[in-house]
Amino acid sequence: MIQKITCFLFVMVGQACLSQVQERSVFTGKIASNTSSLDGVYVINAQTEETVSTSDSGSFSILAKADDVLVFSSISFKEKRIMLKPEDFSNLNFTVNLNMVMYQLQEVVVKRYDNINAERLGIIPEGQKKYTAAERKLQTATALNATANGGGMAGGSISADPLLNFFSGRTAMLKKEAAVEKKEFFMKLLENMFSLDHFINRLKIPEEYVKGFEYYAVDNEKFTVILNSKNKTSTEFLLGELATKYKEIIASENK
Template sequence: MSDKFLCLFIIVLGQTVWGQNQERIIINGKIASNTYDLEGVYVVNAETENMVTTNADGTFSIRAKAGDTLVFSSIQFKENRTLLTAENFSDLNFTVKLSLVIHQLQEVIVRNYANINAVSLGIIPQGQKSYTEAERKLHTATALNPTANAGGVAGGSISADPFLNFLSGRTAMLKKEVAVEKKEFFMKLLESMFSLDHFVNRLSIPAEYVKGFEYYAVDNDKFTVVLNSKNKTSTEFLLGELAVKYKEILAIENK
């Protein structure tokens, strides 16, 4: 008798569990927040402990039924517990809004350590030449690579890239970029040392010709050497000489 009762109990229990599982269907939804990083958020059915994660666009699919609670959890979001209703299953735009976790700093201290730099940390060897972006491109395009192998020449060979860059005109183009970059650097340096008022009132350069005079000045190799030394007195003296010559050129052109 007890065996029959136990068998009947197992059958009823199995049917109950099967019936409960049948009640749960797939619900499709999406999370939303003030960020584009919506992937990898955990979505857990608190009743069944079934778990999925969101896709890159924040979408998810999980088996559930009305009355179940979905728990949304992630490092970057505050935990959200959403009680599902029957309407959620028919809503094609079922969306759960999540709030970002904001870690507020109490204090930020910025210190300038003059002796700590890339050289002192061993990142860059001491005395190594530093390149600007344009100079680095030119160096790469023209540098010979002794480890390259172009045809198995005994003792190694050199890369053919510099030769090809020369023939294609790339080297010439990169040299122009370096020249333009240097001019821009000297222009900014010159404008940081002398104001517009200095050019107009001290050097008597018409305001509309000041920019042209600056280009004229930085085209002078002797002047750029003095300018780069950041010696304002010497720079101002030479600038005055160039201003006289530039005004003579303007006078001839405006005749």
């Protein structure tokens, strides 16, 4: 008797499960959002736990029936739950709109590493000469750059560009441009090291002559070498000597 009852229960449970499977059909839809990347979004039937993922176009197909809840889940979108209605199965354009997840940074820390450069990273060998933009142009225009001859001749050929640049006046123009750029560099270096007040009150240079004195100082090769070393004490000492000479020039011109 117990065996008959047990068999009856197994049959009933099996039929119930079979009827549930038969009740579900393939449900097709798609997702939409304000982004072009719609693939890889998980679509989960909360009742059966069946899981599929969307295609590149956002389309998906999953076994479902009316009253099943579909869960749309992705790291890029906010989770959304939709309970299916009978009319959804006849809707050929069933679309679920998803909202993107916006991540807000609480704090951004920017660290400055002054010692990081191409030499320390091993990109270029240490101790190489550094060129300014104007110096690079001049170097390119005047370099002979011998190149190997692809034929059977020994040695190589030399570009005629440096000669053409020389006779056309381009080399002279680039030399002037490099000199001006270098002078502007030293002017900025000098102004960053000493304030206007230092020139007027410490060196006693009249305010209207300060700019002229700066040009006078950076024209002195010995001074620019010390200035470029960024040794403020030595620079200030030589600057004082140049200021004395410059004030003598001003006095002689004003007689």
